[in-house]
Amino acid sequence: MQPEREPGPGPLAGLKVIDLTTSYAGPTAAMYLADLGADVIKVERPRTGDDARWWGPPFVDSRSAWFASANRNKRSVGIDLRQPDGLTTLRTLLATADVFIENLNPAKLQSAKIDPDTLRQGFPRLIYCAISGFGLTGPDRLLPGYDLVAQARSGLMSVTGAEGGTPQRVSTALSDIVTGMCAALAISAAVVRQREQGTGDLIDMSLLDCDLALMAPRIAAYLAGAPEPAPSGGTDSVLAVYQTFSTADRELAVAIGNDAMWMRFCHAVGLPHLAADKTLADNEGRRHHRGVIVQEVEARLRKRPAKEWLGVLAEAQVPCSLVQGLSEVVADPQVTARGALLPVPGTDGRMHSVHSPFRLASVKRPRNSASPERSAHTAEVLREHGFSSKDIETLAASGAIEVIEHRGTGR
Template sequence: MSVGQEKGLEDQSDDRNLPLSDVRVLDLTGSYAGPTATMLLADMGASVVKVEDPHGDDTRRWGPPFVNGASTWFLSANRNKRGVCLDLKTSEGAEALQRLLAASDVLITSFNPSKLDRLGLAPDEVTQRHPDLVYCLISGFGLDGPDSALSGYDLIAQARSGLMSVTGASPDSPQRVSTALSDSVAGLVASFAIACAVYHQRRTGHGDVVDISLLDSALFLMAPRVAAFLAGAEEPRPCGATDSVLTPYQSFATKDRPIVVAAGNDMMWRRLCSALGDDQLAADPELATTAGRQRNRPRVVATVAEHLRRRPATEWLARFAELGVPSSAIHTLTEVVNDPQLEYRESIIKADHPIAGPTEMVGPPWRLRSHPSRDIRLPAPGLGEHTGEVLAELNPDT
């Protein structure tokens, strides 16, 4: 029996075999990083109660598109949760929040430090009252340091981590990776760290404080580039769809559409030369190693590009697949959602939402042999949809 069950919050999981089915999570997050973290925990079976103020999570208004008034941003990060609406500025709302907190194993919040202080939810204050609680804060810049009070967004994290400085076609046109990259990574990192902290909690009876920032998460994506720079490499520059070390490892034009080719090692380079039918290229000793191809990058790229322009993409991709050369067309989302591999693995999952109706979204990026079902247990909640139900479960003497 979990801490949450002992304190009066019922298990709403439909499958007790999921790894986190006895973990109770109180979700005080908004926008995207925090909801992603709690959704991943919920996908693993955790009972997640999402608390919103009467204004609701900002992502409820992110759009278009809206499906029958429901934001697809909100739907994509809030499945398998129950929703509670509380006005924390009132004594009733604050009291209900404390009861929910006492019934939880994990608290995850994305409030800024000043708001945490006003609500009595600062880490030291909460963990002193609940020493067995796992407390997680997701913020722009972390719990401490000179910029800890600043607001953080994905764009800011991508810029400040150096990610944008190496993304794009040239130094004059730095590019943001066009998705909520640092938010999604921060959510993944937070869910992993929380799961580890819960494991420690169950072994020792002690909670922990998990400090996750968008900046640290974006910086983690830059780890190989930072390591190379600190080891003496030159300041990296944007290099389009190429790689700083491997050659060729980039996009190329074919007769009809662009593809990518990844010669990740010397064997794959020889296979590529064979697929191109270029024995002279394969026999060149200056190109036999990764370092040699890097030194001769312009010649390598120009020669491969000349070959690839002669035939359509489907012919090259079939030949590369036959010879074991990693390659792919650059898919549009129309092609992504109809990809036979993704369809077979049910990577896009479906839910019947009471407001939006039948909806589709990206599922969790893992598979469990012990639990092969990909079904959504609960669609993303309406604002305050489960308030009465959840509060009625709490032990009034808690």
């Protein structure tokens, strides 16, 4: 057996990112940059660190699963930004950085003189990414924002939930994760120009804007005259039929995306009279008669178990899936074949993160170092930036930085 190759450097190799974010959106953005090869230096508060370090249970060896899922491939530096020497230390790191990501309160940024205007004037080459609940402009720019608030305000919750029921939050950190993805995309685009022209940029990311992007088709339809949508259990898609159905044993999702697919579906499940009905030949007709169609289809699908229908519909080339629980998702053959679950090093398989959604041919194996212990790389990073051992000792003694030696914290 040949030895495994080391992870490839990635297209962002050589990019230095200072990550001053906490919780989930900003750390996700920085992690995706790290996955692509960037050197991400995570700046944390001494003694407490990122808020997400305490999100749990579950914890594995005192490490939060939530924190681990958004912080792989980073180094941690403890700096107290309330102290002048701490701010000076941060600015020393920024002097050679390519990207700075923050999600702090604007007032705190200005008092520390690390707000966009100040830093961009001092470091014109720097790509500054500000992540917030509502953006840098507008009447609510100073309001705090979290995933739940963004889902509520964007209208996302208003269309989610059972028909006739109350609005529901999508039960994952959707706003945070999408904002992180979008931030990583915008930063990567800015890096292209930075490398070509030597110029920086200001990237203004908000949870609300990203959730509005998720709602784009629903907003467009409403403004074009469609009725205001309400929770419907996913049965009111612009497409018909495009929803879940009860079978003999469990729920099955069926996604019919065009007229030819509708015909194949009807014949496959034994409803040829629906295929022959000219009033149902196009999507508009199927939407108009959705109630009747759903009754007939569900009555038919209830006659056999979901896995049997999976085989029938797969042969007919009709998109469908079991509505899987996480116990099934993590054992799904496609998920495992794609290497989507990354064991966190040093946890003996008790903790995993999820592979970033992109896969590059140039990167044969994903970067997958464990999320860093708090302040584990302070001395290492500062030495790289010209600090002597005496400088580091003095800063640590004053409390401006935190230095904690951990075993097994290599990159």
